[in-house]
Amino acid sequence: MIYINLEQALFQTADEEFHVKVAKPPEEIKALLEVGFCYVCERDGSMFFRKRKQIVKRKSE
Numbered sequence: 886m887i888y889i890n891l892e893q894a895l896f897q898t899a900d901e902e903f904h905v906k907v908a909k910p911p912e913e914i915k916a917l918l919e920v921g922f923c924y925v926c927e928r929d930g931s932m933f934f935r936k937r938k939q940i941v942k943r944k945s946e
Contacts (some may be wrong), residue, residue: 903935 906922908914909931918924922934 901940904938904946906934906936907931 904922906917908917914932914934919933920936922936925933926934927933
């Protein structure tokens with residue numbers, strides 16, 4: 886039986902890059918979650934979110 890870590894299989898780049906946002910009001914938090922940001926942690930009443938940057942490979946002409 887073979888086990889595959891899906892995150893590693895899909896995102897095999899060594900240089901992971903993220904968009905990072907900080908939000909306090911519930912409206913901002915909701916907006917970030919709706920566009921795919923993931924909760925990371927909370928500090929001093931602010932919530933931190935991140936979203937993996939998509940790597941775009943261009944075709945050579």
